Amino acid sequence: MKLKKTVVMVGMMGAGKTAVGRALAAKLNVPFLDSDAEIVKAANMSIAEIFKRDGEPFFRTKETQVIDRLLDDMQGVLSTGGGAFLSDSNRTMISDKGVSVWLDADLDLLWQRVRHKDTRPLLRTANPKATLEQIYNERVPIYSKADLAVQSHASYSIENMADRVIKALLTRPDVLEP
Numbered sequence: 507m508k509l510k511k512t513v514v515m516v517g518m519m520g521a522g523k524t525a526v527g528r529a530l531a532a533k534l535n536v537p538f539l540d541s542d543a544e545i546v547k548a549a550n551m552s553i554a555e556i557f558k559r560d561g562e563p564f565f566r567t568k569e570t571q572v573i574d575r576l577l578d579d580m581q582g583v584l585s586t587g588g589g590a591f592l593s594d595s596n597r598t599m600i601s602d603k604g605v606s607v608w609l610d611a612d613l614d615l616l617w618q619r620v621r622h623k624d625t626r627p628l629l630r631t632a633n634p635k636a637t638l639e640q641i642y643n644e645r646v647p648i649y650s651k652a653d654l655a656v657q658s659h660a661s662y663s664i665e666n667m668a669d670r671v672i673k674a675l676l677t678r679p680d681v682l683e684p
Contacts, residue, residue, distance in 0.1 A: 508683040509536050512576075512604035513583045513675065516591040516652055518642060520619035521609040522667060527585040529668035534682075537582035541590060544572050553587070554630075562589075570596055577603040588641075592648055601653055605681045607671055608652035613642050615660050654678070 513530065515523035524540050531538035542553055545568055549556055556565050569590055576584055577599065584604070590596055591606065600606045611619075617635055631637045649655075654674045658667060675682040 507534060507672070509534050509581060509681070510683065511681045512581050513671070513681070514573075514577075514600045514604045514606050515583065515585045515609060516600075516606050517588065517609040517649055518611060518616050518645060519588040519638075520616040521588075521611040521658060522619075522664065523585040523588075523609055525664045526609060526667045526671060527583045529664045530671050531583040533668050533672060534583070537580055538585070539576055539580060539582065540585040541569060541573050541576060542585075542587045544576065545569060548572070566593065570599075574599055588645070591652070592645065597648075597651060605654065605675070605678060606652040607674065608649045608655040609658050609667070609671075610649070610655050611658035613639055615658060616642065618660070 513527075515527045515530075517523055527540070528538050545556070545565070546552060549568070551559070553565070556568075566589065569587060570593060573584070573586060573590060573596060591600070591608075597606070617638055620638065621634070654671075654677070656667065656670045656674050662670070672682070676684060
């Protein structure tokens, strides 16, 4: 298979963007990058530390700059943070330079995956489950604007999800050639 555009994984925290993105890149034999990891590397601090020190608006500006640079510099699979796709300009840039793939996981599955992690700055609240539900309800209508959507399910393995993404990408000959 020949990848013609960078595949940008979008969706909620816990949807599997990084894990599925890595597996997808391996199956397509292309590079994998994670925009959050690139931001951490450039800032030499964690996402949580950036949020605490500089605030979310600063982080979002840096995130847009990093995604733009990565889309220009690579052809492969790019995993983005859960909030990256919320910006109109990011959505346009991603569709112009690549293809967005929404990993659509339901709220129960997301909660199962994130409830024991303290690395999610947006869930550092008195009621993280209610916060997750609020974020989910706000973001799903925006994620649904992605170029492609792949439904996630608790029973699907990472490999199975990567295969499902490939199947979706094959519907777009401008993105992936068999």
